[in-house]
Amino acid sequence: MIRERLLGAWKLVTFEAWTADGRQYSPMGRAGQGYIVYSPDGHVSVSLSRGDRQADDAGRPIHRLDDAGAAALARSYTAYAGPFEVDEERAVARHHFELSLDPTMIGTLQERHVRFPADDLLELSVKPGASGLDTSTVLWRRA
Numbered sequence: 001m002i003r004e005r006l007l008g009a010w011k012l013v014t015f016e017a018w019t020a021d022g023r024q025y026s027p028m029g030r031a032g033q034g035y036i037v038y039s040p041d042g043h044v045s046v047s048l049s050r051g052d053r054q055a056d057d058a059g060r061p062i063h064r065l066d067d068a069g070a071a072a073l074a075r076s077y078t079a080y081a082g083p084f085e086v087d088e089e090r091a092v093a094r095h096h097f098e099l100s101l102d103p104t105m106i107g108t109l110q111e112r113h114v115r116f117p118a119d120d121l122l123e124l125s126v127k128p129g130a131s132g133l134d135t136s137t138v139l140w141r142r143a
Helices: 002-006 067-075
Strands: 008-018 033-038 043-049 077-087 092-096 109-118 121-126 135-142
Touching: 002 077, 002 109, 043 092, 067 077
Parallel strands: none
Antiparallel strands: 008 033, 008 135, 033 043, 043 077, 077 092, 092 109, 109 121, 121 135
């Protein structure tokens, strides 16, 4: 069963995406970091970050930065959480966005196509046209 195999914490390996015209890019850079956690009670939490994020020269926390400094940090990080369910027949995890760094995603339902290329690897992919997102594939290793 897919749902049982998803449960637990997974650490980011790679995150690749493709625009409608076929241009490939890495949304979190080549050194991206992140976790996805699927809980037994049916919740998912995702945090993704560029690996090259830096504090400002004074080492101030984000809430003490001006808008430009905070915006730069926000663009290098994304997170969301909410309930999830699995469509076993279609091999799809359905993420209900209740919280998100991007408020346009709150209240949406996002489908992630699920594949397990190895016992300790999880591949989640988004197909073209899904809520305006680019096609993407995220590879995770069990944490």
